[in-house]
Amino acid sequence: MSRLVVISNRVADPRKAAAGGLAVALGESLQQTGGLWFGWSGTIVEDGPTGEGELHKQQAGKVTLATLDLSREDHDSYYLGYSNKVLWPVFHGRLDLANFESNYIGGYRRVNQLFARKLLPLLKDDDILWVHDYHLIPLAAELRAMGCRQRIGFFLHIPLPPQITIAAIPQHEWLMRSLFAYDLVGLQAEQDVEHFRRYVINEAQGQALDGDHFRAWGQTLRASAFPIGIDVDEFNALAAAKESRDMFETMRREYSQRRLLLGIDRLDYSKGIPQRVQAFRELLANYPENRRSATLIQIASPTREDVDAYGDIRRELESLCGAINGDYGELDWMPVRYIHRVVARKRVPGLCRAAAVGLVTPLRDGMNLVAKEYIAAQDPDDPGVLVLSRFAGAAEQLKEALLVNPYDTHGTAETLQQALQMPLAERRVRHQRLLERVREQDVHWWRRSFLEALREAPAER
Known part of the structure; x- marks a missing residue:
């Protein structure tokens, strides 16, 4: 069985009840495959150089937890800035609260590049990668640019807004194009899939193919609804x-x-x-x-x-x-x-x-x-x-x-x-x-459905 690699902004020990239902659900597959969970450590290095972070590894049963420190500048632009002052309000339909400060996107791209650079040496050829949420939308594109050819899936835990709202984001085309580096994009609801379809057709001049498959910018992916549940x-x-x-x-x-x-x-x-x-x-x-x-x-x-x-x-x-x-x-x-x-x-x-x-x-x-x-x-x-x-x-x-x-x-x-x-x-x-x-449709159904769909993706792009 291929090893599961989970990448998210924060990492939790899946053995601990306090980690929450999502961590427990992911932990089941991680334990079965001797998986890897990669993300930010939660530590901000006040005097560290921008773009450099120390990598920490620890074992949680059969699961390897790999976490990365961030500099204050990177944290503030990637997390507080672009993730939570741009993507969060826009994706929730609050353009009036968005702050399109120009340096935020630079920090966002820089941290995703840093994640890709630190993660790549830890990967095995037959790994299956599952990236989570809006903090890491461009991660697959950064990994692909570095030669990663494994199956990579992405799940967006927040809503995807209508096409016209997405278009308000400066450099929205770069952001949405990044999604096409994934083999599978999971969204919470059918309405989100419809918003994605309209963006692909009307903004990207792409195509909606059979079976929730879409083609744009020379790449094809599947985008489907996988509503998350509870345990x-x-x-x-x-x-x-x-x-x-x-x-x-x-x-x-x-x-x-x-x-x-x-x-x-x-x-x-x-x-x-x-x-x-x-x-x-x-x-x-x-x-x-x-x-x-x-x-x-x-x-x-x-x-x-x-x-x-x-x-x-x-x-x-x-x-x-x-x-x-x-x-x-x-x-x-x-x-x-x-x-x-x-x-x-x-x-x-x-x-x-x-x-x-x-x-x-x-x-x-x-x-x-x-x-x-x-x-x-x-x-x-x-x-x-x-x-x-x-x-x-x-x-x-x-x-x-x-x-x-x-x-x-x-x-x-x-x-x-x-x-x-x-x-x-x-x-x-x-x-x-x-x-x-x-x-x-509990959280275990959600995990199984997504991973089954991801495993059906082509072995190489």
């Missing part, structure tokens, strides 16, 4: 553990007279949290019976706090929550419980199970696994209701959720009322169908 069994084991059960009992005891609506997000402008809070306010205004009986718990964990846009959204959210609590709160009831810190993952299943309504309403999201975790956490005899944004990739799979337009505050408030009033029989039917789909 349901692992999440259920987490739910059965003491910390999760204690959380559920605590929430049920403290909110015995209330019905909980729950949002769990990173504090990111793509998540639609202010719009969600405004919809909850309209629910209280239009349906007074929910006052004193409904509580919104909104967890917004810190992220990228050195970027101005995140400070702005934090201040907006704190103001909104304070205003609602001031206008509607009572001495014994606080309408919104806003928590700006990370809640331990081992407590999340119990928190989800206690919530009558799960709110996953991003303005744009590649997939959103919180939606799937909320479904997996529910009691099938008395399940909660998932309210899901139609702009999350998960909406293509989870059609039995209540789908909303998060920009429509009034419509979302009406849907929240529908969720709170939904009869038990309907809740059970919807949950059963949702859980079946979450189980069928």
Whole structure:
């Protein structure tokens, strides 16, 4: 069996539960093949020369973890700059927040070249390479330029925007052309594949061939939807553990007279949290019976706090929550419980199970696994209701959720009322169908489907 080589911005020890579901899923194939996981070490060398980083190796069972230090200049231009101030906002449809600083792209290309140069000597002739996410879009092109001929696949964890939005990126043709150095490009949703198709035809003057194959710039690749899932069994084991059960009992005891609506997000402008809070306010205004009986718990964990846009959204959210609590709160009831810190993952299943309504309403999201975790956490005899944004990739799979337009505050408030009033029989039917789909297309299905498709790619380009 060919060795699997995974390349991502950050590396995790797949043996550790804290590494997360993705690391565990990749770890299974990495362990089976004695694989290699390559990425940034997380270390910034303040006085190191630009473009040079020390390579570290360690064993995690049968898996080799190879990590690279970055200089401050490279980190700031590649990661903080191009990845998170250009690609992240543009790919989430926020051109107004993009910063097209000219030196960012130079650092982005330089670090991808550095990754390729350090990775190439570690490769074997029959390796299969799997590159992850927007930080490393041009990595295959850099490897090909250095003579790499192995099969290389790429998976984009965030959404791919429409053609006209991509075209707003300076040097967008170079970026998209880089994708054609891969043999397989995996996207989260069919909508993303359609956006890719339109770009290839209209911007690159390429062709859409049979079977999700595309040809442009003299190269052919396959681009298909591989919606990522969760490890349901692992999440259920987490739910059965003491910390999760204690959380559920605590929430049920403290909110015995209330019905909980729950949002769990990173504090990111793509998540639609202010719009969600405004919809909850309209629910209280239009349906007074929910006052004193409904509580919104909104967890917004810190992220990228050195970027101005995140400070702005934090201040907006704190103001909104304070205003609602001031206008509607009572001495014994606080309408919104806003928590700006990370809640331990081992407590999340119990928190989800206690919530009558799960709110996953991003303005744009590649997939959103919180939606799937909320479904997996529910009691099938008395399940909660998932309210899901139609702009999350998960909406293509989870059609039995209540789908909303998060920009429509009034419509979302009406849907929240529908969720709170939904009869038990309907809740059970919807949950059963949702859980079946979450189980069928779990993270292991995702990994197997992608790697099978990549292995079918030609041995040499």
